[in-house]
Amino acid sequence: xxxxxxxxxCRAAAIKQQSxxxxxxxxxxxIVSSYxxxxxxxxxQRRETLRNDVRNAVVDLSRRGMRPTLGSVSPLISAAAxxxxxxxxxxxxxxxxxxxxGFGSITLPNGKVMG
Amino acid sequence: xxxxxxxxxxxxxxxxxxxxxxxxxFNPEVQTDGAALKGxxxxxxxxxxxxxxxxxxxxxxxxxxxxxxxETGVFQAVIDDLDRQYGGLDAVWLGRVAQSYKERQTxxxxxxxxxxxxxxxxVQTPQGPKxxxxxxxx
Numbered sequence: 001x002x003x004x005x006x007x008x009x010c011r012a013a014a015i016k017q018q019s020x021x022x023x024x025x026x027x028x029x030x031i032v033s034s035y036x037x038x039x040x041x042x043x044x045q046r047r048e049t050l051r052n053d054v055r056n057a058v059v060d061l062s063r064r065g066m067r068p069t070l071g072s073v074s075p076l077i078s079a080a081a082x083x084x085x086x087x088x089x090x091x092x093x094x095x096x097x098x099x100x101x102g103f104g105s106i107t108l109p110n111g112k113v114m115g
Numbered sequence: 116x117x118x119x120x121x122x123x124x125x126x127x128x129x130x131x132x133x134x135x136x137x138x139x140x141f142n143p144e145v146q147t148d149g150a151a152l153k154g155x156x157x158x159x160x161x162x163x164x165x166x167x168x169x170x171x172x173x174x175x176x177x178x179x180x181x182x183x184x185x186e187t188g189v190f191q192a193v194i195d196d197l198d199r200q201y202g203g204l205d206a207v208w209l210g211r212v213a214q215s216y217k218e219r220q221t222x223x224x225x226x227x228x229x230x231x232x233x234x235x236x237x238v239q240t241p242q243g244p245k246x247x248x249x250x251x252x253x
Contacts, residue, residue: 006156017116021116025201026201028197029177029202032156033175033177033202036170036177037175040171
């Protein structure tokens with residue numbers, strides 16, 4: 001159960017969270033710490049996946065002469081990547097800058113042009 | 116659920132505090148207008164803190180650490196109680212921050228008074244290691 005949250009561990013062990021905290025504070029802290037660590041690692045991994053996926057999408061779309069937009073990039077992102085439109089937008093922007101794409105702006109699905 | 120606790124310090128200068136924390140390997144965030152602290156499970160400290168060490172930089176910690184000025188302008192450390200009791204972020208750790216802070220403050224004061232820095236020595240005492248700074252008069 002490494003990386004499990006306190007509620008999950010307490011449910012599995014059939015004890016109350018408050019009991020765990022008061023009777024075994026060191027163990028409680030270890031469980032929380034391990035949970036936070038695994039959550040941070042997962043977030044980091046999802047962000048990395050998003051970065052790679054967006055970069056690949058931007059390269060692919062640019063080669064085909066298409067403007068990378070939130071709408072055109074989103075379908076090309078894998079399920080394991082972070083799903084947050086602000087992050088996707090940031091990564092499109094970053095990839096275009098790094099790859100030196102000739103587009104000066106990004107068009108959002110609502111038609112608004114950013115950048 | 117854990118909770119935030121306030122630990123008293125005598126530090127007043129933000130620059131030396133940030134330098135001391137940086138020296139200890141952290142990359143503290145400075146919030147000029149102050150910010151609230153949030154830890155695991157909705158633990159919060161609503162009084163504004165000006166210097167924050169993010170949780171990610173405190174290996175294994177449950178919550179970020181903050182340093183906030185009190186009404187007299189002195190920084191008080193805000194630390195999660197479980198991190199303090201079982202995570203090594205206790206009075207001894209805070210003492211190391213204060214020692215590094217004091218070293219920086221002393222160096223700065225000595226410089227303004229024209230003293231020449233002659234060396235730094237760590238002396239072992241029954242109370243623990245102490246830093247001795249040696250200066251000469253110009």
